Amino acid sequence: xxxxxxxxxxxxxxxxxxxxxxxxxxxxxxxxxxxxxxxxxxxxxxxxxxxxxxxxxxxxxxxxxxxxxxxxxxxxxxxxxxxxxxxxxxxxxxxxxxxxxxxxxxxxxxxxxxxxxxxxxxxxxxxxxxxxxxxxxxxxxxxxxxxxxxxxxxxxxxxxxxxxxxxxxxxxxxxxxxxxxxxxxxxxxxxxxxxxxxxxxxxxxxxxxxxxxxxxxxxxxxxxxxxxxxxxxxxxxxxxxxxxxxxxxxxxxxxxxx
Amino acid sequence: xxxxxxxxxxxxxxxxxxxxxxxxxxxxxxxxxxxxxxxxxxxxxxxxxxxxxxxxxxxxxxxxxxxxxxxxxxxxxxxxxxxxxxxxxxxxxxxxxxxxxxxxxxxxxxxxxxxxxxxxxxxxxxxxxxxxxxxxxxxxxxxxxxxxxxxxxxxxxxxxxxxxxxxxxxxxxxxxxxxxxxxxxxxxxxxxxxxxxxxxxxxxxxxxxxxxxxxxxxxxxxxxxxxxxxxxxxxxxxxxxxxxxxxxxxxxxxxxxxxxxxxxxxxxxxxxxxxxxxxxxxxxxxxxxxxxxxxxxxxxxxxxxxxxxxxxxxxxxxxxxxxxxxxxxxxxxxxxxxxxxxxxxxxxxxxxxxxxxxxxxxxxxxxxxxxxxxxxxxxxxxxxxxxxxxxxxxxxxxxxxxxxxxxxxxxxxxxxxxxxxxxxxxxxxxxxxxxxxxxxxxxxxxxxxxxxxxxxxxxxxxxxxxxxxxxxxxxxxxxxxx
Numbered sequence: 001x002x003x004x005x006x007x008x009x010x011x012x013x014x015x016x017x018x019x020x021x022x023x024x025x026x027x028x029x030x031x032x033x034x035x036x037x038x039x040x041x042x043x044x045x046x047x048x049x050x051x052x053x054x055x056x057x058x059x060x061x062x063x064x065x066x067x068x069x070x071x072x073x074x075x076x077x078x079x080x081x082x083x084x085x086x087x088x089x090x091x092x093x094x095x096x097x098x099x100x101x102x103x104x105x106x107x108x109x110x111x112x113x114x115x116x117x118x119x120x121x122x123x124x125x126x127x128x129x130x131x132x133x134x135x136x137x138x139x140x141x142x143x144x145x146x147x148x149x150x151x152x153x154x155x156x157x158x159x160x161x162x163x164x165x166x167x168x169x170x171x172x173x174x175x176x177x178x179x180x181x182x183x184x185x186x187x188x189x190x191x192x193x194x195x196x197x198x199x200x201x202x203x204x205x206x207x208x209x210x211x212x213x214x215x216x217x218x219x220x221x222x223x224x225x226x227x228x229x230x231x232x233x234x235x236x237x238x239x240x241x242x243x244x245x246x247x248x249x250x251x252x253x254x255x256x257x258x
Numbered sequence: 259x260x261x262x263x264x265x266x267x268x269x270x271x272x273x274x275x276x277x278x279x280x281x282x283x284x285x286x287x288x289x290x291x292x293x294x295x296x297x298x299x300x301x302x303x304x305x306x307x308x309x310x311x312x313x314x315x316x317x318x319x320x321x322x323x324x325x326x327x328x329x330x331x332x333x334x335x336x337x338x339x340x341x342x343x344x345x346x347x348x349x350x351x352x353x354x355x356x357x358x359x360x361x362x363x364x365x366x367x368x369x370x371x372x373x374x375x376x377x378x379x380x381x382x383x384x385x386x387x388x389x390x391x392x393x394x395x396x397x398x399x400x401x402x403x404x405x406x407x408x409x410x411x412x413x414x415x416x417x418x419x420x421x422x423x424x425x426x427x428x429x430x431x432x433x434x435x436x437x438x439x440x441x442x443x444x445x446x447x448x449x450x451x452x453x454x455x456x457x458x459x460x461x462x463x464x465x466x467x468x469x470x471x472x473x474x475x476x477x478x479x480x481x482x483x484x485x486x487x488x489x490x491x492x493x494x495x496x497x498x499x500x501x502x503x504x505x506x507x508x509x510x511x512x513x514x515x516x517x518x519x520x521x522x523x524x525x526x527x528x529x530x531x532x533x534x535x536x537x538x539x540x541x542x543x544x545x546x547x548x549x550x551x552x553x554x555x556x557x558x559x560x561x562x563x564x565x566x567x568x569x570x571x572x573x574x575x576x577x578x579x580x581x582x583x584x585x586x587x588x589x590x591x592x593x594x595x596x597x598x599x600x601x602x603x604x605x606x607x608x609x610x611x612x613x614x615x616x617x618x619x620x621x622x623x624x625x626x627x628x629x630x631x632x633x634x635x636x637x638x639x640x641x642x643x644x645x646x647x648x649x650x651x652x653x654x655x656x657x658x659x660x661x662x663x664x665x666x667x668x669x670x671x672x673x674x675x676x677x678x679x680x681x682x683x684x685x686x687x688x689x690x691x692x693x694x695x696x697x698x699x700x701x702x703x704x705x706x707x708x709x710x711x712x713x714x715x716x717x718x719x720x721x722x723x724x725x726x727x728x729x730x731x732x733x734x735x736x737x738x739x740x
Binding site: 075076082086106 | 702707
């Protein structure tokens with residue numbers, strides 16, 4: 001589904017990603033862990049197409065196509081979803097309005113008829129139950145006045161409604177208490193599917209207790225320095241990132257089994 | 259970040275969509291303004307003596323006045339002798355009795371604008387008094403309104419058929435010497451709309467006028483007078499677009515509203531005159547005096563405006579809260595893009611006891627747009643218990659535009675409560691990225707964010723107007739992203 005080859009990217013003049021190699025197949029969940037400043041968020045942004053990071057070399061193939069050539073909204077319409085680390089507030093725009101506009105923009109792109117208000121509401125309310133969200137949140141402005149936990153749940157609600165092919169969850173666990181974390185994890189787990197891949201970007205092992213990844217990659221200094229199974233996350237939790245950075249050498253080319 | 263800026267610029271830089279000119283033979287006076295011009299206009303319109311005298315007094319006052327220079331707008335001096343002060347479509351001479359008699363060119367113009375008169379009027383239940391250039395060409399639903407005793411006609415007709423009402427109320431809210439442009443308008447106004455709602459009558463439909471400036475170099479001087487008698491209610495819609503042209507055009511309208519005891523007037527405007535091209539060439543100078551007088555106790559006047567057009571806007575729809583317990587409201591969305599300039603706001607003059615006013619102003623600046631909110635809240639000595647709430651928000655797109663706020667507050671009664679809130683924000687690169695990441699195009703995203711920003715004002719507009727206004731904002735911002 002996604003093949004990243006020797007990806008280099010900078011923010012401003014500063015190189016952040018220094019040769020990422022990663023392959024992700026449909027149905028897989030990959031966790032990307034790493035210390036602050038290792039390039040995790042930049043990788044998420046580059047995949048989603050945010051313009052503050054510039055790709056300097058390398059390639060990204062998504063469903064066989066050159067992902068980097070696509071505009072942000074094109075990527076979204078072809079099934080790439082980014083759950084934001086800091087969900088954005090949009091005053092005056094109802095949450096339900098954004099969701100409907102987004103879903104219908106994507107449906108239109110796929111040649112599907114737009115959903116009318118009734119069908120859409122039925123769909124959204126169904127997904128909201130899963131996220132244990134109060135319906136009143138539909139009619140509030142996007143993320144305005146939402147608590148940290150509500151914002152993150154709202155992100156996963158959007159993911160549930162939009163049903164992406166490749167979901168990137170950028171530190172979705174940050175700022176969540178344990179109850180909210182369980183709800184969010186539950187939502188994410190319910191979206192696991194044969195034809196859907198996910199990338200979990202996180203600092204902590206904690207999230208991975210609830211969402212079990214197939215692979216764990218450790219990102220340090222803009223490179224994947226270690227890849228393994230879920231046990232790698234536990235080891236990191238015990239020993240800290242210094243353990244890997246100190247090792248220095250082990251740049252692992254990731255060849256996940258299919 | 260650079261990319262985003264250029265994206266915003268893309269959407270903003272979309273060209274005006276209503277630029278076309280109708281080929282109608284114009285019956286126009288030569289350029290220039292003198293006492294004779296005033297006399298000819300009055301004679302052409304077969305006006306009674308009192309009106310000619312009124313015009314002449316305005317003209318004489320105007321000669322002694324100078325254009326206001328305090329507004330935060332810049333333009334070369336206007337040569338008032340280079341303007342044609344009267345032009346009427348020739349086909350109007352015999353006066354069309356029905357739409358069938360209306361010049362097909364005119365009808366086509368409306369169709370291009372998406373307002374086929376008959377269909378729209380019937381479907382929407384809207385009576386349209388269409389002002390094309392300076393003379394009304396078609397008025398619908400008049401009979402239905404007449405049953406209730408409502409007078410809704412062109413100003414010229416009102417002068418002919420209801421001179422006593424015109425005489426009683428004309429200039430009673432905006433006196434001839436009020437300001438330079440109002441004096442000019444009073445001297446040379448050509449036509450406009452007149453509405454009278456008799457006591458106790460609730461106007462059963464939204465009244466609507468589509469203004470259109472057409473023949474080249476014809477300054478347009480509309481005069482509108484709306485009177486709601488005791489316990490009456492009326493909602494009036496004014497919407498405008500204008501054809502593309504190169505030379506600046508002066509538009510100096512005057513609108514007067516009078517609300518007697520317990521009466522209510524809701525006046526909504528969508529203004530989309532030609533704003534000039536991307537470099538600021540051409541476009542309408544929109545120097546308008548709009549004022550309402552809450553003359554009776556418990557009366558209410560609401561102004562709602564969506565201003566996206568014109569090269570320069572100078573406009574302060576105001577309410578004089580004379581009657582005790584009267585209410586004034588001003589809801590405004592103003593958008594300046596490219597090289598547009600706007601100095602707009604309101605005046606709330608509290609004179610009666612327990613009077614209340616609300617001001618919600620949303621300014622959007624894009625491109626090299628330059629915008630100022632200028633608002634006066636005056637609480638007179640006698641206005642005990644007066645309250646005002648003002649909220650004034652500015653939204654900036656890109657980094658070359660400007661927004662200013664000039665609030666003036668004068669309070670002479672210690673029991674008054676006056677609140678003023680102001681904010682300035684920018685459409686964030688992160689908001690745009692977020693919306694696009696969800697699959698919206700950049701243009702739809704900007705449109706959605708801007709519409710969200712304007713929501714409090716749009717909800718004050720009548721339904722069909724609100725939809726139009728949202729589309730208009732979208733269109734006006736297109737090209738600022740991408």
